[in-house]
Amino acid sequence: MKKTYHTPILLLLLLLNFSKSNAQVDSVLVSNVEFNNAKYNNPHAGSGFLLEYKNKIYAITAKHVLFFAKTDSMKTVSFNGDLKFWEFNSKVLPNKKIIAGKLINENSNELIEMPPKGDWLIFETNKNIPKNVAIYQLREDPLKLGEEVYFLGYPYKSKKSINIKGTYIGLTKDNNLRLNVPKGTYNGCSGGPVLDKQGKLVGLVSMGYFNEKENKMIFEPASLGYFIKTIESYIDTKHKL
Incomplete structure (x- = not known):
């Protein structure tokens, strides 16, 4: 392989x-x-x-x-x-x-x-x-405020993937990521990877919206926490069988 x-x-x-x-x-x-x-x-x-x-x-x-x-x-x-x-x-x-x-x-x-x-x-x-x-491999240390990140995905009906640069601006109340990214139509990209500059995975494309008050696109990728918790529980269960 x-x-x-x-x-x-x-x-x-x-x-x-x-x-x-x-x-x-x-x-x-x-x-x-x-x-x-x-x-x-x-x-x-x-x-x-x-x-x-x-x-x-x-x-x-x-x-x-x-x-x-x-x-x-x-x-x-x-x-x-x-x-x-x-x-x-x-x-x-x-x-x-x-x-x-x-x-x-x-x-x-x-x-x-x-x-x-x-x-x-x-x-x-x-x-x-x-x-x-x-x-991909997981990034082990947390993102820093203002750090550049990238998300990848295929918009519907597009033959080419997109690579969008954004900025990490903090966490949501559910501990998912908050990114400032260019305004755009990203339907179809859900489930794509979110990466740091070294290509390490920091999240997964999830939800986004345009904040009219702040006049910017806010992306809220799912963080790594759920994946790690779920897969560790799965591995532990398999080892006990």
Whole structure:
């Protein structure tokens, strides 16, 4: 399995989706979701990415994309046996795909609602990872006020990913990130990675709005806390079995 890691030297090239050898490197993916009943299929339910944690690779997107990737009977964070597959696909090379495995934070008691309780969907990966797909690492130390960050994603109907620079301006009351980013239409980017200048993952594209009083776009990515808590509990449970 070939892993593509971010370093400061490669970051700018990576965000442009090219490596040193000009081979296509996918720094962000698209969720392609199919159900047993094809009328609920969604080839672009949101953006997504791969994340390595303690030598395991997970496929990640935003929990709220379930509003756009569910059947009428799905009321909770559970597929109820209706899911045919969930893939994370390259937008540039559609045959490059990662088939998601088990949904680690599936919960038939958790309603699909806004705002979600930790806006992460965390899947196992059960197939070999294709070459030239970025695999992110978590940043260990907290962001500093005023620090530059970047978020990646695929807006709906766009053939190209976007790389938007913002500024970290603090935390929400739920300890998610608050970013000042350029005003824009970013629908479809939910579930994309939020990175520091070194390419380390600091959050996940979640919600945003335009603050008319302050005349600026406020982005509120989901922080790493929910992921770490969820995956540590999952690992601990597996070790006890």
